[in-house]
Amino acid sequence: xxxxxxxxxxxxxxYGEVLTExxxxxxxxxxxxxxxxxxIAENTGITRQGVRDVIVRxxxxxxxxxxxxxxxxxxxxxxxxxxxIRDAAAAIEEINNRRYGSGPVxxxxxxxxxxxxxxxxxx
Amino acid sequence: xxxxxxxxxxxxxxYGEVLTExxxxxxxxxxxxxxxxxxIAENTGITRQGVRDVIVRxxxxxxxxxxxxxxxxxxxxxxxxxxxIRDAAAAIEEINNRRYGSGPVxxxxxxxxxxxxxxxxxx
Numbered sequence: 232x233x234x235x236x237x238x239x240x241x242x243x244x245x246y247g248e249v250l251t252e253x254x255x256x257x258x259x260x261x262x263x264x265x266x267x268x269x270x271i272a273e274n275t276g277i278t279r280q281g282v283r284d285v286i287v288r289x290x291x292x293x294x295x296x297x298x299x300x301x302x303x304x305x306x307x308x309x310x311x312x313x314x315x316i317r318d319a320a321a322a323i324e325e326i327n328n329r330r331y332g333s334g335p336v337x338x339x340x341x342x343x344x345x346x347x348x349x350x351x352x353x354x
Numbered sequence: 355x356x357x358x359x360x361x362x363x364x365x366x367x368x369y370g371e372v373l374t375e376x377x378x379x380x381x382x383x384x385x386x387x388x389x390x391x392x393x394i395a396e397n398t399g400i401t402r403q404g405v406r407d408v409i410v411r412x413x414x415x416x417x418x419x420x421x422x423x424x425x426x427x428x429x430x431x432x433x434x435x436x437x438x439i440r441d442a443a444a445a446i447e448e449i450n451n452r453r454y455g456s457g458p459v460x461x462x463x464x465x466x467x468x469x470x471x472x473x474x475x476x477x
Contacts, residue, residue: 248422299371302425305476312473316439319462319469323446326459336449336459339442343466346442350435353428354477 234290236262238303242293245302254289261286309354316347357413359385361426365416368425377412384409432477439470 239262247255257275260266261282268286272279297303320343327336362385370378380398383389384405391409395402420426447463454460 246423249419296372300369308476309473312469312476316466316469316473319466320443323459323462326462336446339446343439343442346435346439350432350439350473353431353435 241303246293246296257285258289313347313351320344364426369419380408381412436470436474443467
């Protein structure tokens with residue numbers, strides 16, 4: 232049943248808030264904290280099958296949200312673009328440093344890198 | 355009942371896919387195509403109150419999604435950052451053009467502007 236941990240973690244980050252509290256807790260324990268179905272069952276007083284059903288349902292809800300909204304796919308495209316922006320701004324900064332040292336181009340190039348990092352954290 | 359059209363339009367763009375087909379259709383007719391409740395009722399053979407109930411419910415669903423996922427708020431922050439990036443890259447390009455004309459800095463600065471525009475369309 233265990234699926235790609237990175238995908239599960241991203242789906243949970245993006246859409247976890249739409250799950251019920253129980254779905255969110257069990258999903259988190261299983262996928263992010265790596266507890267087994269049996270351990271979650273033991274800790275919560277529910278059968279192993281009951282725990283499994285909750286997690287399967289939570290996974291369906293998260294996948295259905297991604298089918299509808301596609302945020303994880305978009306996230307990757309945006310992050311790749313931001314990395315390219317930072318690289319290009321860093322290249323400008325380096326060329327400018329060799330020629331002039333400080334100055335407005337350096338400041339703009341540094342500002343671009345800061346902004347791209349800020350956006351990367353927000354998306 | 356009519357709420358801020360820009361907010362409604364953004365909520366619909368981001369989360370419209372989670373609505374039922376009927377909710378989506380009625381919401382779209384009312385908020386995006388500016389039909390009245392009475393006109394929608396007439397076109398669909400449902401009572402005016404029935405149309406209203408569907409749209410009120412659709413609005414609740416969209417608002418609840420935004421409360422949970424916050425994409426509209428994040429979108430604005432990201433777009434503002436991208437505008438700043440484009441402005442800074444354009445400023446670099448201008449300074450560079452005055453000093454050198456073409457060259458690697460110009461290409462990097464143009465590439466940054468392209469990338470920022472590409473990301474702006476994806477978010």
